[in-house]
Amino acid sequence: MAYEIALIPGDGIGQEVIEAVGPLVDDLAASAGVGLEFTELDWGSERYLSEGAMMSDDGIDTLRAHDAILLGAVGHPDVPDHVTLHGLMLPIRKRLNQQVCKRPATLLEGVESPLRGYGGGDVDIVVFRENTEGEYANVGGREHRGFDHEVAVQSAVYTRQGTEAVVRAAFEAAVERDEKLTNVTKSNAQAHGMVFWDEVVAEVSEDYPQVAVERLLVDAAAMDFVRRPEEFDVVVASNLFGDVLTDLGAIVTGSLGLAPSANIALDSDAPSMFEPVHGSAPDIAGQGIANPLATVRSVAMLFDHLGESAAATRLEDAVATQLADPGAPQTPDLGGDAGTEAVVADLQDRL
Numbered sequence: 001m002a003y004e005i006a007l008i009p010g011d012g013i014g015q016e017v018i019e020a021v022g023p024l025v026d027d028l029a030a031s032a033g034v035g036l037e038f039t040e041l042d043w044g045s046e047r048y049l050s051e052g053a054m055m056s057d058d059g060i061d062t063l064r065a066h067d068a069i070l071l072g073a074v075g076h077p078d079v080p081d082h083v084t085l086h087g088l089m090l091p092i093r094k095r096l097n098q099q100v101c102k103r104p105a106t107l108l109e110g111v112e113s114p115l116r117g118y119g120g121g122d123v124d125i126v127v128f129r130e131n132t133e134g135e136y137a138n139v140g141g142r143e144h145r146g147f148d149h150e151v152a153v154q155s156a157v158y159t160r161q162g163t164e165a166v167v168r169a170a171f172e173a174a175v176e177r178d179e180k181l182t183n184v185t186k187s188n189a190q191a192h193g194m195v196f197w198d199e200v201v202a203e204v205s206e207d208y209p210q211v212a213v214e215r216l217l218v219d220a221a222a223m224d225f226v227r228r229p230e231e232f233d234v235v236v237a238s239n240l241f242g243d244v245l246t247d248l249g250a251i252v253t254g255s256l257g258l259a260p261s262a263n264i265a266l267d268s269d270a271p272s273m274f275e276p277v278h279g280s281a282p283d284i285a286g287q288g289i290a291n292p293l294a295t296v297r298s299v300a301m302l303f304d305h306l307g308e309s310a311a312a313t314r315l316e317d318a319v320a321t322q323l324a325d326p327g328a329p330q331t332p333d334l335g336g337d338a339g340t341e342a343v344v345a346d347l348q349d350r351l
Helices: 012-033 045-051 060-062 081-095 160-176 193-205 217-226 239-252 293-305 310-322 342-349
Strands: 002-010 035-040 068-073 100-106 124-130 133-145 152-159 180-185 212-217 234-237 258-266 272-276
Touching: 002 012, 012 035, 012 060, 012 068, 012 293, 012 310, 035 068, 035 133, 045 081, 045 212, 060 212, 060 217, 060 272, 068 212, 068 293, 081 133, 100 160, 100 239, 124 239, 133 239, 160 193, 180 193, 180 217, 217 234, 217 239, 234 239, 258 293, 272 293, 293 310, 293 342, 310 342
Parallel strands: 002 035, 002 068, 068 272, 124 234, 180 212, 180 234
Antiparallel strands: 100 124, 100 258, 133 152, 258 272
């Protein structure tokens, strides 16, 4: 089977890691009999600085012609974060209806957690984050700029369709895993949107009677991600809460450099997008020490989404074997002194 993949290296370490991982992906695809045709797109902050736009005007139509999207990272010290987010990532997620964001956080053998007493396999969480609305809906505005009575209004938006889509995806995953689901909201303080969210979870749960449902406020969930991470399995949360908790989950399981993610499009004619959870990391960009494994694991999720589960499993197994090997190269975020290319080369040998 042949697939058309839109490749957006983006900014900072995103460009470095995508370049380093490319040959590994090509080798894996060839050995698995999978045809991959990459179309590289120069979208990102450098384009914004030179042309005033993060992506081309016909960008969404360009992406629709592909089977999937692989994104490196986005962000630049000279461009405000809200410009990069609203100029590239959010338009892609919203206009391609990528309503479900799936982010696993697994403590793998050989990786040291900052939490005392946890070892490989002790933490295995997957967070389902609503991805196109909620707190990231661009609804609101500012008035009376520059005056003492200047006001800013930012409204969160929760639709029944959007909420149910991510909640149902989370329940489906819970059925396949340990039949446990944690619903994270802040309904004590947000008595409209979050109470509505809780009601949708309760309604959907009736279709999955075998799944035990736990309700947590987001502050308690953040505390328990540190205090008792082993008790979580599937977590479902709104756009903002899911974003925050997945960064915490990545650190609890070793490093942001290990955390992959998938932005799943619900429309059959739209591509899904796969990207590492980490950002462009301008503090280490250009040094060749970025951890490539979050991107590698995102590629595994891409293969799995396309139905190439054997290739996905081979890639994940190679990562797990490498991390468990005390003699394998590791990047500084994992306590090693190896560079990006050394880690990728070792993975290629294992494959």
